[in-house]
Structures are given as structure tokens and as C-alpha cells.
Amino acid sequence: MAREALAIDEIAERLADLPEWQLSEDSAAITKRFTFRNFNAAFGFMTRVALLAEKMDHHPDWRNVYKLVDVTLSTHDVDGLTDLDFDMAARMDKFADN
Numbered sequence: 015m016a017r018e019a020l021a022i023d024e025i026a027e028r029l030a031d032l033p034e035w036q037l038s039e040d041s042a043a044i045t046k047r048f049t050f051r052n053f054n055a056a057f058g059f060m061t062r063v064a065l066l067a068e069k070m071d072h073h074p075d076w077r078n079v080y081k082l083v084d085v086t087l088s089t090h091d092v093d094g095l096t097d098l099d100f101d102m103a104a105r106m107d108k109f110a111d112n
């Protein structure tokens with residue numbers, strides 16, 4: 015399951031498809047704040063992502079406050095970003111748009 019961390023040019027390429035995601039200062043993670051209508055919508059999103067995370071064996075770092083969900087994605091095993099993070103980010107975006 016150990017994948018290689020992406021190089022900075024590959025990161026830039028993949029980020030171009032995810033304009034709402036931001037690269038962390040150390041380039042080892044991407045982050046996004048999701049805003050929902052209310053807590054129920056936020057928690058529904060988190061539930062769908064949780065099922066996906068178990069399937070992918072890849073888990074987000076996140077924090078929920080009422081209708082906000084702050085997400086940080088990185089691949090802890092390689093201390094950087096891999097395809098898994100970008101695949102998960104794209105799928106989170108799909109879950110969130112309603």
C-alpha cells in the first residue's frame with residue numbers, strides 16, 4: 015500500500031483540477047474548508063466520506079464545527095502527497111456538491 019510521494023510538479027498538475035484545495039506550506043498536505051447548510055448536512059458528508067475512507071484505507075484529518083468541515087489530506091506513510099489524496103479530494107468535492 016506504500017505509494018510514492020508525488021513530486022512538486024505532479025502536485026501542481028493535480029491541484030489544477032482542484033481549484034478550491036490549497037497546498038500546505040511544507041507541500042505535504044492539501045486542505046479545504048467545506049461549508050454546509052447545517053450540522054446535519056455536514057455530518058452526512060462526513061459519514062459518506064468515512065465509508066469511502068475505509069474502502070480506500072485512506073483517512074482524512076478533519077475538524078467539524080457545526081456546519082463547517084476543515085479537511086487536511088496527506089499520506090502519513092510517506093509523509094507527503096500521493097494519488098490517494100487527490101483521488102479522495104475529488105471524491106469529497108463530488109459528495110459535497112448538492
Ligand SMILES: C[C@H](O)[C@H](O)[C@H]1CNC2=NC(N)=NC(=O)C2=N1
Nearest residue numbers: 015071072073074088089090091
Ligand atoms: C496500515 C494502513 O494501511 C495505513 O496505516 C493507512 C491507513 N490510512 C491512512 N490514511 C492516510 N491519510 N495516510 C496513510 O498513510 C494511511 N495509512
